[in-house]
Amino acid sequence: MRITEKLMVKDQLISFEVFPPKSDSAFDSIEWSVRELAAFNPDFMSVTYGAGGGTSQYTTKIASLIKNRLDTTALAHLTCASTPKEQIDSILNTLKENNIDNILAMRGDIPQGFQKPQGEYYTYANELVKHIKDYGYFDIGGACYPECHPECNSLEKDIDNLKNKVGCGVDFLITQLFFDNDIFYSFLDKVRKKGIYTPVFAGIMPITNMKQIDRIISLSGTKLPNEVKIFLEKYKDDPKELEKAGLDFAINQINDLLGNGVNGIHIYTMNKPYVARTVLKGINR
Ligand SMILES: Cc1cc2nc3c(=O)[nH]c(=O)nc-3n(C[C@H](O)[C@H](O)[C@H](O)COP(=O)(O)OP(=O)(O)OC[C@H]3O[C@@H](n4cnc5c(N)ncnc54)[C@H](O)[C@@H]3O)c2cc1C
Incomplete structure (x- = not known):
C-alpha cells in the first residue's frame, strides 16, 4: 500500500528506518534485523541510501525484501x-x-573525500522531487528540519525552501531527529502558517549509547533538553542504565507527540529490533 493510502485509513502512522548493508557479507545479519522489525507490523519501513553510492545497490x-517478501510497505x-541525473530514471x-x-527524495551530503562520478547533478532536493513527480507512479516524501538545516542561516528561509520543495510534489515529510517536542510543535506551527499542509512524521531516535549521541550532535546540531543532559551525565559510566533512560525518554516523547495529534512517528531503529520492541511496548497506540 502507498503511504498516502495508509494515511487515508489511519490517523497516525508508526514507521521504522533501517540502513542497508555495505557489502554482501553483511547482508544476512541485516536481513535478520529487517525481518524481526517487520514482524512488529509497522505502517511502513524506510531504507536509507548511501550518499557516497557505496550502499545504494542494497x-x-x-x-524489495520488505515489500515483496515481508508484505510491509x-x-x-x-x-x-551523488547520483548523476542520467542514472535517476x-x-x-x-x-x-x-x-x-x-x-x-533528498539531496544527501557528499562524504569527505568522495569522488563524484562524471555527470550532471541536481543541486537541491526540490529538483529531484520534480524529476520523480514528472516520472509519475511514486508517492514522494521529503526531509525537514525542526531545528533548521545546518547549512541554512534561518529557520524562516529553510521553511521557504521547504515550501518550494513541497510545491514540486512532496506528499509527506519526515523530520530530522529531535529531542525537544516544543521545538517540533513550534516548527509545525510555522510550517502550517506558511501554508504547508502536508502530513509531517516526527523522526525519533531513542538514545542507546554515549558514542551515538556524540555523533548525532556533531552531525545535526540537535539540542539536548536538560532532562537528557542529566541522565547522560548520571549514567555516563553505566551503559545499561543509560540505554534504559534513553528508551524511557523516547517513549515519553512519542506518547506526548501522539497525544498532540502528530501524523506519524518515524523511529530511527538503527536496525535494532529490541529498540523497536521496547518502544512499541511503552507507547499508547
Ligand atoms: C528523514 C531523513 C532521512 C534521511 N536519509 C538520508 C539518506 O538515506 N541518505 C543520505 O545521504 N542522507 C539522508 N538524510 C540527510 C539529508 O540528505 C541531509 O540532511 C542533506 O544535507 C539535506 O537533504 P535535503 O533533501 O533536506 O536537502 P534540500 O531540501 O535540498 O535542502 C538542503 C539545504 O539547501 C537549502 N535549499 C533547498 N532548496 C534550495 C534552493 N532552491 N535554493 C537555495 N537553497 C535551498 C535548504 O534550506 C537546506 O539548507 C536524511 C535526512 C532526514 C531528515
Whole structure:
C-alpha cells in the first residue's frame, strides 16, 4: 500500500528506518534485523541510501525484501548529490519493477573525500522531487528540519525552501531527529502558517549509547533538553542504565507527540529490533 493510502485509513502512522548493508557479507545479519522489525507490523519501513553510492545497490534489495517478501510497505530513500541525473530514471525503473511505490527524495551530503562520478547533478532536493513527480507512479516524501538545516542561516528561509520543495510534489515529510517536542510543535506551527499542509512524521531516535549521541550532535546540531543532559551525565559510566533512560525518554516523547495529534512517528531503529520492541511496548497506540 502507498503511504498516502495508509494515511487515508489511519490517523497516525508508526514507521521504522533501517540502513542497508555495505557489502554482501553483511547482508544476512541485516536481513535478520529487517525481518524481526517487520514482524512488529509497522505502517511502513524506510531504507536509507548511501550518499557516497557505496550502499545504494542494497537500498533496493532491502526495500524489495520488505515489500515483496515481508508484505510491509517500503519507502526507498534516494539522494541526488551523488547520483548523476542520467542514472535517476534507471533507479526509478528498478524500484518500480520491484513494486516499490514510495520514495524519500533528498539531496544527501557528499562524504569527505568522495569522488563524484562524471555527470550532471541536481543541486537541491526540490529538483529531484520534480524529476520523480514528472516520472509519475511514486508517492514522494521529503526531509525537514525542526531545528533548521545546518547549512541554512534561518529557520524562516529553510521553511521557504521547504515550501518550494513541497510545491514540486512532496506528499509527506519526515523530520530530522529531535529531542525537544516544543521545538517540533513550534516548527509545525510555522510550517502550517506558511501554508504547508502536508502530513509531517516526527523522526525519533531513542538514545542507546554515549558514542551515538556524540555523533548525532556533531552531525545535526540537535539540542539536548536538560532532562537528557542529566541522565547522560548520571549514567555516563553505566551503559545499561543509560540505554534504559534513553528508551524511557523516547517513549515519553512519542506518547506526548501522539497525544498532540502528530501524523506519524518515524523511529530511527538503527536496525535494532529490541529498540523497536521496547518502544512499541511503552507507547499508547
Ligand atoms: C528523514 C531523513 C532521512 C534521511 N536519509 C538520508 C539518506 O538515506 N541518505 C543520505 O545521504 N542522507 C539522508 N538524510 C540527510 C539529508 O540528505 C541531509 O540532511 C542533506 O544535507 C539535506 O537533504 P535535503 O533533501 O533536506 O536537502 P534540500 O531540501 O535540498 O535542502 C538542503 C539545504 O539547501 C537549502 N535549499 C533547498 N532548496 C534550495 C534552493 N532552491 N535554493 C537555495 N537553497 C535551498 C535548504 O534550506 C537546506 O539548507 C536524511 C535526512 C532526514 C531528515
